[in-house]
Amino acid sequence: MEVKTSTFTATHGVMTDEVGVISGELELRTTCSDDGRLTLAIRYVGAEEWYTLPGKNYRLHDPRDHEVVHRMLVAVLKRP
Known part of the structure; x- marks a missing residue:
């Protein structure tokens, strides 16, 4: 399993399932299993x-x- 994280600024926001749109200084984490599940x-x-x-x-x-x-x-998430 591989985990990658990156920080970026989202000026117009990113939609989430739990709380709707969040914006500002954010951190994205993607996790990929050995069989490709992301x-x-x-x-x-x-x-x-x-x-x-x-x-x-x-x-x-x-x-x-x-x-x-x-x-x-x-x-894509950080584009203006």
Whole structure:
């Protein structure tokens, strides 16, 4: 299992399942299992509670793509 985290600033917000839209300094965590199952979580930088991004059952065809997918998610979530 591989975990990647990145911090970024979301000026217009990111939708979560639990609390709706959050914005500001955020941290994205993606976790990829050996079989390609991908989980996405987000929180305010320095907070303890993680929130779930909408959607379920994400799966990568090849777990080696985890780094690229993580970077793409950060780029999309932080765009103005």
